[in-house]
Amino acid sequence: MKRLLKIYMEKPELAALVLLVLLVVVFQVKSDGIFLNANNLRGILGILPEIGLMVIGVTILMICGEFDLSVGSVFALMPMTMAVLMADGAPFILAFIAGMAASAAIGFVNGFLTIKYNIPSFITTLGMLFIARSLTIVISGGFPPLLPNDLPNWLFTVFVGPGELFRMSFVWFVLVAVLASLMMSRTNFGNWIRATGGFLPAAQAMGIPTARVKIACFMLCSMLAGFAGMIQVLRLGSPLPSIGEGWELQAVAAAVIGGTALSGGIGAVLGGVIGAILIRVIDNGLVLSQVDANWFKFAIGFLTIFAVVVNTWLGKRAKAIKVET
Amino acid sequence: MTQPIISVRNLHKWYSGVHALKGVSLDFSPNEAVGLIGDNGAGKSTLINILSGAQQASEGEIFLDNQKVSIRNPRDAMDLGIETIYQYNSMVPTMSIARNMFIGREPLKFSMLGLGAMDHRKMAEESVAAIAGAGLHLRSPDALVGELSGGQRQGVAIARAMHFKSKVMILDEPTNHLAVKETNKVIDFVQSLKDLNITGIFISHNIHHVFECCDRIVAMARGEVVLDKRTTDTNMDEVLDVL
Numbered sequence: 160m161k162r163l164l165k166i167y168m169e170k171p172e173l174a175a176l177v178l179l180v181l182l183v184v185v186f187q188v189k190s191d192g193i194f195l196n197a198n199n200l201r202g203i204l205g206i207l208p209e210i211g212l213m214v215i216g217v218t219i220l221m222i223c224g225e226f227d228l229s230v231g232s233v234f235a236l237m238p239m240t241m242a243v244l245m246a247d248g249a250p251f252i253l254a255f256i257a258g259m260a261a262s263a264a265i266g267f268v269n270g271f272l273t274i275k276y277n278i279p280s281f282i283t284t285l286g287m288l289f290i291a292r293s294l295t296i297v298i299s300g301g302f303p304p305l306l307p308n309d310l311p312n313w314l315f316t317v318f319v320g321p322g323e324l325f326r327m328s329f330v331w332f333v334l335v336a337v338l339a340s341l342m343m344s345r346t347n348f349g350n351w352i353r354a355t356g357g358f359l360p361a362a363q364a365m366g367i368p369t370a371r372v373k374i375a376c377f378m379l380c381s382m383l384a385g386f387a388g389m390i391q392v393l394r395l396g397s398p399l400p401s402i403g404e405g406w407e408l409q410a411v412a413a414a415v416i417g418g419t420a421l422s423g424g425i426g427a428v429l430g431g432v433i434g435a436i437l438i439r440v441i442d443n444g445l446v447l448s449q450v451d452a453n454w455f456k457f458a459i460g461f462l463t464i465f466a467v468v469v470n471t472w473l474g475k476r477a478k479a480i481k482v483e484t
Numbered sequence: 485m486t487q488p489i490i491s492v493r494n495l496h497k498w499y500s501g502v503h504a505l506k507g508v509s510l511d512f513s514p515n516e517a518v519g520l521i522g523d524n525g526a527g528k529s530t531l532i533n534i535l536s537g538a539q540q541a542s543e544g545e546i547f548l549d550n551q552k553v554s555i556r557n558p559r560d561a562m563d564l565g566i567e568t569i570y571q572y573n574s575m576v577p578t579m580s581i582a583r584n585m586f587i588g589r590e591p592l593k594f595s596m597l598g599l600g601a602m603d604h605r606k607m608a609e610e611s612v613a614a615i616a617g618a619g620l621h622l623r624s625p626d627a628l629v630g631e632l633s634g635g636q637r638q639g640v641a642i643a644r645a646m647h648f649k650s651k652v653m654i655l656d657e658p659t660n661h662l663a664v665k666e667t668n669k670v671i672d673f674v675q676s677l678k679d680l681n682i683t684g685i686f687i688s689h690n691i692h693h694v695f696e697c698c699d700r701i702v703a704m705a706r707g708e709v710v711l712d713k714r715t716t717d718t719n720m721d722e723v724l725d726v727l
Contacts, residue, residue: 169628347590348599350579354587357576364538364574365588366559424578478631 161480168477171418172430174469178416178462179437186444194447197322203439204325205318205394208332210413211435212387213406215339216380218414218431222343223376224356224423228284229269230384230410232291234403237262237385238392239295239303246304251311258389259382265291266381270374280377288407296400303398316394328390335383340428352376357424412459413438416466437462487550489514489683490535490566490652495544497530504530505541506707512652517674517684519694519715522704523727528687531704532656535685536568537561548651559588567645571657575637577630581622584629585611585644610647618643618673635666642673652683659693671697691720703727 167173186194193199213230220227240261241254249257269287273280315327343349354362355369362369384403392398415421416437417430441458445451488511497505505527512518522528533539535546537558546553548564555561561568568574575584586607592600611625620639622632629637638658645653655674659667674697677684688694694701695715703711703723710726711718 345601345604346599347592347595347602350583350587350590350602353579353583354576357578360570360572361574361576362587364536364558364568364570366537366557366562367588424576 165477165480168473168480170427171420171425171470172427172433173418174466174473175417175430175433175437178466179433179440182437182440182444186440186448189448190444194444197324199443199447201318201324203443204329207436207439208326208328209387209391209394210406210409210438211332211432212335212390213384213410214413214417214431214435215336215428216383217407217410218417218419218426218428219339219343219352220376220380221411221414221419221421222356222423222426223352223373224359225270225273225280225373225377226284226411226421227266227269227280227377227380227384228407228411229265229287229291230380231403231405231407232288232295233262233265233381233384234388234391234406235398235400236265236291236295236388238389238398238402239299239400241389242304242306242392242398243298245307251307251309255389258385262381262385263378266378267374269381270377273377274370274373292400292404299398299400303400306392306396306398310393312393315390326394328394331386331390336428336432343428348372348375353424355423409438409459410435412463415463418466418470434466486513488512488547489549491547492531492535493545493547495531495534495541495546497527497534497539498542504707505534505544507544508704508707508709510702510709510712512683512685514651514683515678515681516700517677517686517698518700518702519698520685520687520702520704521689521691521694521723521727525706526704526727527707528704529656530707532568532654532685532687535561535566535652536654536656537566562589562648565649565651566654567648567650567652568654568656569638569641569645569658571660574641575629577628579629580626581615581629581632581640582607582611582625584640585614585625585647589648611643614643614647615640618646619669633663633666634661635663635669638662638666638670642670646680650682652685653677654685654687656687657689658686659688659690667693674698691723695720 213234217227217230237258241258244254244257245251265287269284273283317327319325319327351367351372354367355372359369388403391402413434414431417434419426419430438459442455445455445458491511493509495505495508508531520528530539534541537555537560540556546555553564591603591606593603594600608625615622618639620636620643629640658670671693674684674686686694686698698715700714701711701718701723702709703726705727711723
């Protein structure tokens with residue numbers, strides 16, 4: 160029993176999960192039962208995958224001990240690349256591959272510069288935040304191109320599921336979340352990521368190719384952000400160059416709320432997913448509860464700090480529970 | 485002296501102008517415990533880093549079982565049967581014992597290009613067995629290494645090195661940060677290596693520890709070997725003199 164309690168208290172995503180349940184109950188009551196009805200859930204679940212996919216990448220990269228501020232810009236650059244190519248007559252699939260390649264390239268550059276010159280990824284990716292955003296606007300020519308009519312919306316944005324409760328993007332989100340979770344917990348690569356972020360000298364001493372592991376995580380993070388951006392553009396029907404602004408920090412906040420440590424080695428994909436859901440729930444719930452929507456950022460900020468404080472406290476309490484090792 | 489298991493010939497190492505190793509040649513016999521001592525900057529860490537693959541020699545050769553080998557990274561060293569136990573031990577505190585045991589060498593159920601699904605059951609079973617084999621009593625392989633004491637961690641590191649059937653075990657200042665009781669355990673362990681036919685190279689600042697458990701003393705100073713004698717043929721004063 161004690162052992163079980165200890166194990167759960169050490170789960171970094173626990174605090175976020177409890178908060179999520181609490182908030183859902185509060186919003187459900189405050190909104191007179193509207194919060195959990197089908198129409199509103201459709202609204203929450205329809206947008207969730209876009210931040211959610213980004214958060215999965217950011218979470219894994221943070222577990223690996225690095226940091227990516229450029230995801231919000233890549234979120235815009237990837238679909239803009241696609242839109243420009245498609246406006247020139249390229250088919251969707253080619254444009255998609257080019258967009259993903261561009262995202263991967265940005266991730267590679269982020270990782271390569273960070274490792275090669277041993278600079279904090281905060282700096283590299285801060286630079287990339289500006290560069291990628293600027294490129295987005297430059298290639299759009301200041302005026303977003305029109306999207307063709309024959310896009311595969313059935314694959315990404317149409318409503319599906321029981322009662323058409325969610326969009327196809329939600330299926331992608333769940334699929335990626337499950338795969339990413341399995342990768343972290345079940346594969347040797349997941350083990351390497353955690354070791355690299357947890358204690359770099361040990362990972363190196365045990366012969367893990369830490370540079371390659373980190374670069375792979377940077378690339379994965381960028382590609383997920385680009386993919387998420389494409390989904391948003393398909394949903395909106397127009398490649399706005401300003402999408403994703405400020406999302407990089409929301410993504411970090413979601414990962415942190417979900418129990419991922421900025422210092423690396425600690426965290427879980429599930430935690431990031433819960434963090435992302437929390438952000439969507441707060442955004443939506445505040446409006447439904449007729450609270451001034453400007454409190455949204457306050458709530459995210461408060462939650463970020465609160466989650467870390469609670470996690471630290473829980474961790475200390477868990478340590479104090481003595482079980483035989 | 486029997487056929488050496490591992491030999492280094494004329495090893496040199498320069499760090500941008502600093503000549504850290506000046507042509508070191510040494511032989512290590514099987515089932516011999518060698519104490520390597522020297523002051524900071526004497527070159528002993530450099531020598532050990534070269535053997536464990538953390539650094540590469542600027543010049544010189546390494547032989548294992550009379551075969552010339554090249555050790556380009558830690559993985560090469562481990563594949564050759566050279567395991568290293570480090571001062572700031574090579575454990576990730578935020579990971580479980582079982583995961584730490586197999587970092588970089590995870591048993592896989594299936595794999596593609598070296599990546600694949602870990603065999604968690606095998607990892608748990610083998611780490612329990614390995615830890616018990618090292619004389620340590622830990623109930624769960626799922627406990628985080630961060631919750632273990634320094635001595636327990638060093639015990640897990642030793643269990644790991646034993647599990648992978650090393651021929652040569654390098655212990656780089658393994659007794660730093662350890663309590664007296666735990667230090668004695670490590671010293672007992674170095675003495676027991678002989679019975680397992682494993683060559684032990686024990687690096688320490690503490691000359692008493694080295695004399696207690698090693699058959700042979702190698703002292704280094706300013707990048708050179710300045711003394712190389714059987715423990716029975718020398719004494720602490722002589723060693724301190726040359727350092």
